[in-house]
Amino acid sequence: MQNKQVILVKKPEGLIDESHFSVVFTDVPSPKEGEVLIKNHYVSIDPYLRLLSEEPTTFSRGVKVGSRMESWSVGEVIESKSHSFEPGQYVLCYLGWQQYGVCEGRDLRKIDPSLAPLPAFLGVLGMPGITAYFGIFRYGKPQAGQTVLISAASGTVGMTAGQLAKMHSCKVIGIAETDEKCQYLVEELHFDHAINVSRIKLEEGIKAYAPEGLDLYYDNVGGETLDTALLFLRKNSRVVICGMISQYNLKTPYALKNFERLHSARATLKGFIVADLMSDWPDAISKLEKWVKEKKLKHKENIFHGLESAPKALNSIFTKAPIGKTVVEV
Numbered sequence: 001m002q003n004k005q006v007i008l009v010k011k012p013e014g015l016i017d018e019s020h021f022s023v024v025f026t027d028v029p030s031p032k033e034g035e036v037l038i039k040n041h042y043v044s045i046d047p048y049l050r051l052l053s054e055e056p057t058t059f060s061r062g063v064k065v066g067s068r069m070e071s072w073s074v075g076e077v078i079e080s081k082s083h084s085f086e087p088g089q090y091v092l093c094y095l096g097w098q099q100y101g102v103c104e105g106r107d108l109r110k111i112d113p114s115l116a117p118l119p120a121f122l123g124v125l126g127m128p129g130i131t132a133y134f135g136i137f138r139y140g141k142p143q144a145g146q147t148v149l150i151s152a153a154s155g156t157v158g159m160t161a162g163q164l165a166k167m168h169s170c171k172v173i174g175i176a177e178t179d180e181k182c183q184y185l186v187e188e189l190h191f192d193h194a195i196n197v198s199r200i201k202l203e204e205g206i207k208a209y210a211p212e213g214l215d216l217y218y219d220n221v222g223g224e225t226l227d228t229a230l231l232f233l234r235k236n237s238r239v240v241i242c243g244m245i246s247q248y249n250l251k252t253p254y255a256l257k258n259f260e261r262l263h264s265a266r267a268t269l270k271g272f273i274v275a276d277l278m279s280d281w282p283d284a285i286s287k288l289e290k291w292v293k294e295k296k297l298k299h300k301e302n303i304f305h306g307l308e309s310a311p312k313a314l315n316s317i318f319t320k321a322p323i324g325k326t327v328v329e330v
Contacts, residue, residue, distance in 0.1 A: 003028045005068045006097035006310050008053055015249045015318060016050050021069065021311040029102045031081045036091070036105055038075040043097050044122040045304075045313045045326040046071065050248040069097040069310070072127055073330075074111065074118045085110075092121050097310050099330055109285075116292055117301070123156045123325030124299035125288055131242060131274040132160035133284040135218060138277075139240045139270045144169035146215035149206065149232075151225050153194065154181035155317075156299070156325040157242060161218050162191050163297055170216075173209050175202065175225065177321070184323055189298060202228045216240070222247045223254035230258040233265035241271035249318060300324030 002025045009022045031037045052063045052070055063070055073096065077089045082105030085091070092109040095101035111121045123129060135157075142148060148165045152158045153174025162172045162185070174185040174194045182194035195205030202225060206214070213234035219226050222244025233239070239262070247253045262269055291297035302322040304313040310328045317326055 001028045001100075002026070003098055003100045004307055005099075006307060007068050008063050008065055010065060012050075012053055012249075014251070015315070016053060016311075017315045018311040020053065023308050028100045031079055031102050033081050034105055035102050036077055036082050036085050036108060037079040037100065037102055038073075038091060038093055038095060038108075039078050039100055040073045040075040040095055040098065040330045041090075042074045042119050042122060042303075042327045042329055043095075043307070043310060044072040044126070045310065045317060045328060046128070047243055047245045047248060047317060049314055050318070070094065071096050072122055073101075074121050075101075080105075084108075090118065092126060097307060097328075099307060115289060116299070119301040119303060119325065119327045119329075120292070120299050122327050123301055124160055124292060124297060125285070127274060128156040128325060129160050129288050129299075130277075130281055130284045132157045132164060133288060134274060134277055134280070135240045135242045135272065136161050136164045139272060140165070140216045140218060140238055142168045142170045142216060145171070147171045147173070147210045147212065147234075148216045148218065149173045149175070149210065149214050149229055150218045150220070151175045151229070152220035152243075152245060152321075153185055153191070154323045155220065155321070158218070158220055159185070159189055159324065160297065160299075161242075163189055165216075165218075166190060167291075167296065171210075173206070175205075175221075181323055184300075197225075203231070206232050213237070218242060219244070221245055227254070227256050227258050230256070230261040233261050233267045235266055237265055237267045239267060239269040241269065245318070302326045304328045306330075 084105045093103045148170045154176045165172045172191045174191045177198045182196045185191040185194040193209040214232045217229040217239045220243045223246040307330045
């Protein structure tokens with residue numbers, strides 16, 4: 001039996017696309033004592049994968065040329081040499097872009113497919129949802145009546161963060177770039193407002209919808225969007241840096257011009273990587289699962305078909321940026 005994998009064949013300079021990857025076939029591995037053989041059903045597509053294709057940084061260890069692309073995945077236990085797992089169980093794991101993989105039992109999370117479709121465990125019930133949870137509650141500290149602005153609001157992190165802020169009685173404004181996305185944010189997720197930055201300047205949108213200024217800016221974009229948001233910070237406001245998708249494919253990052261506003265607004269700026277908080281993930285997961293079950297937290301997934309489509313799916317989140325979470329059905 002052969003194992004299909006997608007490997008990185010060259011480091012990208014600029015936009016990452018299908019030319020940077022190749023499909024290879026290897027033998028299906030056999031589990032050792034304490035390990036589990038998993039057949040992947042879905043693999044996750046996230047903006048940070050672009051950073052993995054770079055040289056190792058403080059953010060990641062990087063993926064070497066010739067190595068399998070890493071990512072979270074959801075799969076089914078095929079063979080188990082761990083007392084904690086049995087064949088037929090579904091698990092969340094970090095097996096990357098491949099059909100089959102072996103993982104130590106202690107690194108797996110059992111999931112319940114009756115709670116939500118399997119792809120949701122790579123989105124609202126996986127790393128992106130957990131990221132939104134900690135970004136909002138641990139670092140954003142929303143209070144009832146405060147105004148929250150969220151960039152890339154139609155992505156899984158953004159839409160989850162916005163719903164969590166709304167659940168705590170905040171005024172929530174999302175930033176997106178199409179009428180369809182803005183309509184989804186307001187009509188489906190009940191954001192108070194959505195700014196279509198393909199139609200109006202962000203500065204004009206913030207002036208219209210948040211004339212009193214911002215108490216919390218949840219940033220998934222960086223660059224000029226972050227720079228503009230800094231102009232509207234209120235006293236004792238917070239800026240949470242979750243991601244900077246606008247900068248990942250650039251050789252020369254955008255230089256902030258309005259950084260001084262953090263000082264004059266007595267604001268705090270906090271960047272975070274959710275992997276640093278893994279010991280606290282169980283608490284976040286239990287709450288997110290509860291809210292999804294109660295239908296208080298909505299989610300949406302976009303599915304590409306076939307493992308070989310993973311590079312195309314990764315390129316799409318930097319170009320077409322669909323609503324919700326992008327996954328690949330293996």
